[in-house]
Amino acid sequence: MxxxxxxxxxxxxGQYGDTEILTLYFPHYLKARVFYMCYSSVGQKCKEAHHCSFLKCLVLPDPHQREHFLRKRPHRExxxxxxxxxxxxxxxxxxxxxxxxxxxxxxxxxxxxxxxxxxxxxxxxxxxxxxxxxxxxxxxxxxxxxxxxxxxxxxxxxxxxxxxxxxxxxxxxx
The missing domain is CATH 3.40.50.1820 (Alpha/Beta hydrolase fold, catalytic domain)
Structure with missing residues (x-):
């Protein structure tokens, strides 16, 4: 088989950009500012809850905030x-x-x-x-x-x- x-x-x-879904929920919260929410302690708690999964904080590796992303989402081999x-x-x-x-x-x-x-x-x-x-x-x-x-x-x-x-x-x- x-x-x-x-x-x-x-x-x-990963996902990074002003997508249709992002602008639907956050019309004034463009990609350049999303990391403030996703990489904050509130965003980290919210991403783990099913009711907040639309935030997509798990798949938002901001290329300008790579260190923040790695600190909040530790990667391992x-x-x-x-x-x-x-x-x-x-x-x-x-x-x-x-x-x-x-x-x-x-x-x-x-x-x-x-x-x-x-x-x-x-x-x-x-x-x-x-x-x-x-x-x-x-x-x-x-x-x-x-x-x-x-x-x-x-x-x-x-x-x-x-x-x-x-x-x-x-x-x-x-």
Whole structure:
């Protein structure tokens, strides 16, 4: 049995930007100020509560506030067992595109993210990829990573788009 993990426009590397959802809840609280709430003690408590999950503080690594983010969300290397489990995936399928409108930057759906200057750093140039912190580089090197970039698909339509299903998903379901 083939074990595939299909990621349909999900913020694998994080979320940072003025998305439709963020501006809906906080129309005057732009990305440049969100870290004040998310990285505060109140934001840290709220993010753990299900009723506050729309804040997305877990996936808001502000590239300008990296030290705050790391202090509030300590990262650690995966254990050998965790990496072994990740590497059990036979195929990791990453699907996303520039017209998503919610995942910001959209490249996060493929493990890309902003640097301090808000320039996209692609997956292969991310520190945790180069160090193979959780096995992504190993998975890629053995040919078990499929990356699809599709234009013209809005976030709420990925799951129902026939082209996405036929061209990016169907073959990995067998």
């Amino acid at each position: 083939q074990e595939s993990f299909i990621s349909l426009s999900s913020p694998q590397a 995966m254990t050998g067992t965790e990496m072994k489990n990740f590497l059990r995936i036979n195929k990791l399928v990453l699907i996303g595109g520039p017209d998503d409108g919610v995942i910001t930057p959209w490249e996060s759906s493929q493990f890309g993210f902003y640097d301090f200057n808000e320039t996209i750093v692609e997956m292969r140039n991310q520190e945790w990829y180069v160090r193979d912190s959780f096995g992504l580089m190993t998975l890629h090197a053995r040919g078990d990573l499929a990356v699809y970039v599709l234009s013209g698909v809005k976030h709420s339509y990925w799951h129902s788009n026939e082209t996405v299903f036929r061209g990016c998903i169907e073959e990995w379901l067998t």
